[in-house]
């Protein structure tokens with residue numbers, strides 16, 4: 001009997017000590033990311049998936065745990081038409097619902113594609129209204145494609161504002177992503193972006209909230225993400241004999257954001273996923289490889305999970321926090337030329 005009560009108590013404590021997580025996708029791209037995770041991956045264990053948009057038609061086809069129509073009065077369900085001011089106003093109008101739906105969260109991810117009206121204007125307003133709740137605020141955003149150069153200025157402005165309101169903003173440059181993915185047509189490249197952001201959020205979250213090969217501790221995540229500004233991410237996947245070394249190398253080499261100096265990163269998060277055949281040795285090797293390539297001061301956090309679907313393969317994700325990116329520091333014309341030259 002006593003034992004029963006003990007184990008019930010233990011379970012209740014475990015539930016209480018697990019962080020509550022909310023993922024809020026803002027605007028068309030943000031909602032597509034949430035929808036991808038919900039539909040293709042069956043959601044995120046321990047997380048509430050929220051889709052928020054000013055566009056009622058788009059919202060009606062999105063899969064999520066909760067959906068929020070932003071700015072019903074101000075935009076009448078018709079989108080923000082590329083104007084961040086409208087997105088901003090819409091978010092202010094609906095902020096109470098956003099607060100209600102994310103209440104009690106310890107980690108909040110705000111996912112968005114920068115460059116349009118809703119995501120660019122609403123995401124920082126949402127982050128601003130939630131940051132005093134004590135939650136760890138993590139923005140996950142994409143930068144516009146080179147063909148969308150006219151959107152750079154609003155994307156830059158939106159990113160600066162979001163950076164002020166979040167602990168960390170993970171930035172993915174769509175142009176780099178498209179290159180890594182092998183120069184796909186736009187629609188498919190967007191799909192790859194959704195998948196990458198989705199995998200990032202799901203992978204990190206579940207390595208905290210569910211029993212994993214090596215769990216990531218919420219406190220450790222906080223230590224490298226809290227008040228850190230910009231983060232870059234790199235991914236690598238491989239199979240065969242030297243799969244870990246090759247996946248780690250790709251993840252380090254192919255950062256999806258143009259950053260100033262990787263060796264100046266404050267923290268690094270290493271996330272390894274493999275099929276049932278992955279060994280602890282391989283995970284340790286990944287950690288050592290990454291640590292060796294960074295200054296000894298960098299704080300390293302790692303976690304590993306098994307995904308039976310990855311039989312024979314390993315996937316490594318390396319997140320560098322506290323970095324500087326040229327998109328924010330260089331003159332826009334220069335960045336446009338830089339990106340254009342690459343694409």
Ligand SMILES: Nc1nc2c(ncn2[C@@H]2O[C@H](COP(=O)(O)OP(=O)(O)OP(=O)(O)O)[C@@H](O)[C@H]2O)c(=O)[nH]1
Pocket residue numbers: 026027028029030032033054079080081082083112113114115116117118119120142143144145148151174190191193194
């Ligand atoms: N990852 C991803 N990015 C997208 C997708 N669609 C568009 N984007 C990118 O996100 C940027 C913003 O586009 P949307 O999300 O459609 O814009 P919005 O926030 O809904 O803004 P409005 O439509 O003006 O209200 C675009 O410039 C693209 O770079 C998508 O499905 N997935």
Ligand SMILES: [Mg+2]
Pocket residue numbers: 027028055079080116118
């Ligand atoms: Mg839209």
